[in-house]
Amino acid sequence: MSTTETSDRITNRIPQTITLKLQEAAALTGATLNQFMVQASLEKAERIIDREKTIHFSKNDAAMIISLLDNPSPPNAALMRAFEKFKQREIDNGNQNSPAGNGPRGK
Incomplete structure (x- = not known):
């Protein structure tokens, strides 16, 4: 063809x-x-x-990002509220098996 x-x-x-x-x-x-x-x-x-x-990082920038990924901060109150709103919207939309998991990391 x-x-x-x-x-x-x-x-x-x-x-x-x-x-x-x-x-x-x-x-x-x-x-x-x-x-x-x-x-x-x-x-x-x-x-x-x-x-x-393409995003270019210096060695220091890359090390900082890796450190943040390896050691994330615990979720703050605003993140927890946003996640609760998200979960409720998923339930309201019938997406109870969403990939959201049980909550933000660190909970």
């Missing part, structure tokens, strides 16, 4: 000086201008998406 991918067309109006520079770069890589522009745009898009979806 063969699958076909649909294509979209994107057009841009750019100054001739930029066109010449892009054509030169495309020729140096052995690609057509269109291939070069698509590849360059895709590489840039992937870098931006990766940058925005």
Whole structure:
């Protein structure tokens, strides 16, 4: 079974000086201008998406987060009230077997 991918067309109006520079770069890589522009745009898009979806921590930040996960604080009154409201809403909605468990950690 063969699958076909649909294509979209994107057009841009750019100054001739930029066109010449892009054509030169495309020729140096052995690609057509269109291939070069698509590849360059895709590489840039992937870098931006990766940058925005990745969280970078210093060693100290990572150690602090691991410590907090290993040694969580006991739930405060506000968390306990919120959990009770959540449990009641689950019961009211008929979700008595929700994955909420028996309460917040530390109870």
